[in-house]
Amino acid sequence: MRCSRSIDALLAACAIAALAGCAAIGPPKPWEKGDLARPSMRFDTDPLEARLTQHIYQSKEGAGGGGTVGGGGCGCN
Amino acid sequence: MLPATSLAQSAPDEGVIALRYYDYRDWQPGADRISVRSPSLYALVPLSDTLTVEGSLVYDSVSGASPLYHDTVSGASGRGIGDYRSAADAKLTRYFGASAVAVGAAYSHEQDYLSRAVSVEWRTWSADRNRTFALGMGAAKDRINAVEGVNGPVLDQPRETYDYLLGITQVLDARSLVESSITWSDGRGFYADPYKLHDTRPGRRRILAWLTHYNRYFPGPDATLRLDYRYIDDSFGDRPHMLEASWVQTLPEGFTLTPTVRYLTQSAASFYRDPPFPGGFVPGELYTADARLSAFGAVTLGLRLAKELPQGVTADLAVNVYRQRGDWRIGRGSPGLAPFSARWIELGLSKRF
Numbered sequence: 001m002r003c004s005r006s007i008d009a010l011l012a013a014c015a016i017a018a019l020a021g022c023a024a025i026g027p028p029k030p031w032e033k034g035d036l037a038r039p040s041m042r043f044d045t046d047p048l049e050a051r052l053t054q055h056i057y058q059s060k061e062g063a064g065g066g067g068t069v070g071g072g073g074c075g076c077n
Numbered sequence: 078m079l080p081a082t083s084l085a086q087s088a089p090d091e092g093v094i095a096l097r098y099y100d101y102r103d104w105q106p107g108a109d110r111i112s113v114r115s116p117s118l119y120a121l122v123p124l125s126d127t128l129t130v131e132g133s134l135v136y137d138s139v140s141g142a143s144p145l146y147h148d149t150v151s152g153a154s155g156r157g158i159g160d161y162r163s164a165a166d167a168k169l170t171r172y173f174g175a176s177a178v179a180v181g182a183a184y185s186h187e188q189d190y191l192s193r194a195v196s197v198e199w200r201t202w203s204a205d206r207n208r209t210f211a212l213g214m215g216a217a218k219d220r221i222n223a224v225e226g227v228n229g230p231v232l233d234q235p236r237e238t239y240d241y242l243l244g245i246t247q248v249l250d251a252r253s254l255v256e257s258s259i260t261w262s263d264g265r266g267f268y269a270d271p272y273k274l275h276d277t278r279p280g281r282r283r284i285l286a287w288l289t290h291y292n293r294y295f296p297g298p299d300a301t302l303r304l305d306y307r308y309i310d311d312s313f314g315d316r317p318h319m320l321e322a323s324w325v326q327t328l329p330e331g332f333t334l335t336p337t338v339r340y341l342t343q344s345a346a347s348f349y350r351d352p353p354f355p356g357g358f359v360p361g362e363l364y365t366a367d368a369r370l371s372a373f374g375a376v377t378l379g380l381r382l383a384k385e386l387p388q389g390v391t392a393d394l395a396v397n398v399y400r401q402r403g404d405w406r407i408g409r410g411s412p413g414l415a416p417f418s419a420r421w422i423e424l425g426l427s428k429r430f
Contacts, residue, residue, distance in 0.1 A: 040300075053397075063309045063343075064309075066287070071196075
């Protein structure tokens, strides 16, 4: 199990490192970024909705979380 | 729509106040179970060009009977419960030229559970602002006081958790971007469920979560595809994979329609035992009959309708339905599980100022 977890962490780290190399793909110039500023392109369009929905899933499924730190716990799981 | 403060590379020039109301209900064949009503409030206030503060308040009112094998130990209807949860959190973010630092605190209180947490996060971005790196750390101190625990009273039991985050956001081209992060959580303390007979869990829980988001805008239909994938490796033995897809469709007159589908498949915890209870229980060994730690698949279907109103006001209504079944898992699901269903309705109202 410890070996499996180490492999999982290594794969995830490699994916993140690959993203860091995506500068070679050809990111847009500042004047080309209009569509990226759309509200629908944000990753956290509604922080309140995200917190409440995540709480529902954490209380009904085995393990939850990811993407944030320091959110605290609850008696729901 | 609330500003994406967690990814912003500069302080927002608008504040936001938002109200949200959740009406949640779950059930199993032949019986309604838990009902939760949850009003909540969020506010973000720019204090200056480089400083923002945000926070939220949540109140859950819980009533009903616990679902079979989720929170009870017999095949009977389950204990009736009435409970509440009140929670608050706040975050202060300071923006510098090419970085930002945020410090946060959270507090949550229930009849038998108290949680206090703090966090700090640092973000920096490249000169062309096409790449953002994030490092974060959090710590939580929880206390459990289950006076009516079925295995005996659980008095003032601690749980401490430390989280660490590493993330990157990358603009791929003029219409797509991706974010990926690893979160490592290391917790020690009391993890058994005091309301489940014989429930005995490890005193340490380590969770590795890998979360990736991908957004792409399509100018033809004026819509955005949002894809999320998350993998969790839990030291308890359950390993869920989750995939979620949303299509944000702009409509005339300021409306936006967003259908969503989410699928989760998870393996069982190493100490989960199939029904009938208490099959597999050996005194002194780890054990749980909690179906949330079983092997199952789950699907959520959601639909959200939002409307932009005058004066910076946005209103939205969302409906989500959820079902969990053992035979929906990719691979072998745990036998003997009653299907679990839930639905939640959300009403939201926000104003930018």
